[in-house]
Amino acid sequence: MVDARENMNHFIELKEIIVKSDGRIILNIPHALIPTDRICACIGPNGAGKTTFLKLIDGLITPDSGSIVHSSSETRSSLVLHHTPMIKASARINMALVQDADPSISSADIDAVIIQIGLSQLANSPAHKLSAGERQKLCLGRVMLQKPNLVLLDEPTANLDPTTTEQVEEIIRQFRQRGSSVIFTSHQLAQVQRLADYIVFIDHGEIKEKGPVGPFFSSPQTQAAKRYLHQELLSE
Numbered sequence: 228m229v230d231a232r233e234n235m236n237h238f239i240e241l242k243e244i245i246v247k248s249d250g251r252i253i254l255n256i257p258h259a260l261i262p263t264d265r266i267c268a269c270i271g272p273n274g275a276g277k278t279t280f281l282k283l284i285d286g287l288i289t290p291d292s293g294s295i296v297h298s299s300s301e302t303r304s305s306l307v308l309h310h311t312p313m314i315k316a317s318a319r320i321n322m323a324l325v326q327d328a329d330p331s332i333s334s335a336d337i338d339a340v341i342i343q344i345g346l347s348q349l350a351n352s353p354a355h356k357l358s359a360g361e362r363q364k365l366c367l368g369r370v371m372l373q374k375p376n377l378v379l380l381d382e383p384t385a386n387l388d389p390t391t392t393e394q395v396e397e398i399i400r401q402f403r404q405r406g407s408s409v410i411f412t413s414h415q416l417a418q419v420q421r422l423a424d425y426i427v428f429i430d431h432g433e434i435k436e437k438g439p440v441g442p443f444f445s446s447p448q449t450q451a452a453k454r455y456l457h458q459e460l461l462s463e
């Protein structure tokens with residue numbers, strides 16, 4: 228019998244969660260423990276509810292019913308959505324917006340992160356003109372400055388080239404190495420296998436399967452997961 232907590236030191240417990248949109252149920256999770264002590268990938272078909280799941284965990288949306296309990300006393304999450312709008316100002320000013328919420332972030336901190344993410348040459352360029360990869364690095368730089376203990380990333384490498392994808396994956400590993408937990412969504416199964424320790428598979432608004440990454444890929448338990456893996460592997 229598998230331990231119900233699957234050796235999770237920290238987790239989020241979802242109970243009787245229903246999220247609706249326009250009267251339609253888009254998430255239905257009777258009960259689930261989601262680990263917050265590792266890198267967790269949330270995968271599933273388009274429209275399954277993955278982005279909604281991240282927003283729910285972040286508290287950006289509240290469920291129509293049900294509750295979310297964090298095992299740690301203080302969870303500070305940062306969510307990076309797929310299309311983050313930028314204000315019409317430089318990359319540096321966009322990065323410095325995090326100071327509004329946390330005035331203890333210094334200009335020196337911002338400069339250090341700009342160097343770390345490789346945007347020094349573009350710091351004074353208009354942020355809305357940055358490429359997709361540069362924008363994503365800027366967003367991840369903001370997260371570094373916020374120092375959340377839970378990092379939530381929606382398709383962090385969608386539309387990025389292989390080099391930038393590798394750089395973003397390295398930033399994700401650094402979040403974990405510095406003690407943050409990460410939950411990211413992805414349609415790239417090779418990436419999921421490179422980065423994640425744990426899988427949450429969502430289909431039609433329900434968590435159909437979850438568990439450590441190895442067993443999920445080698446012996447998925449549900450027909451939905453088997454079908455999804457088969458189709459995705461054919462398209463990769």
Ligand SMILES: Nc1ncnc2c1ncn2[C@@H]1O[C@H](COP(=O)(O)OP(=O)(O)OP(=O)(O)O)[C@@H](O)[C@H]1O
Nearest residue numbers: 248249253271272273274275276277278279280412
């Ligand atoms: N604000 C909204 N208003 C109406 N419907 C919404 C809203 N947000 C999400 N939905 C619907 O909820 C369902 C789940 O959407 P969600 O974006 O969470 O899926 P996803 O798994 O992230 O999809 P993808 O892989 O395509 O990004 C979809 O059917 C979507 O149309």
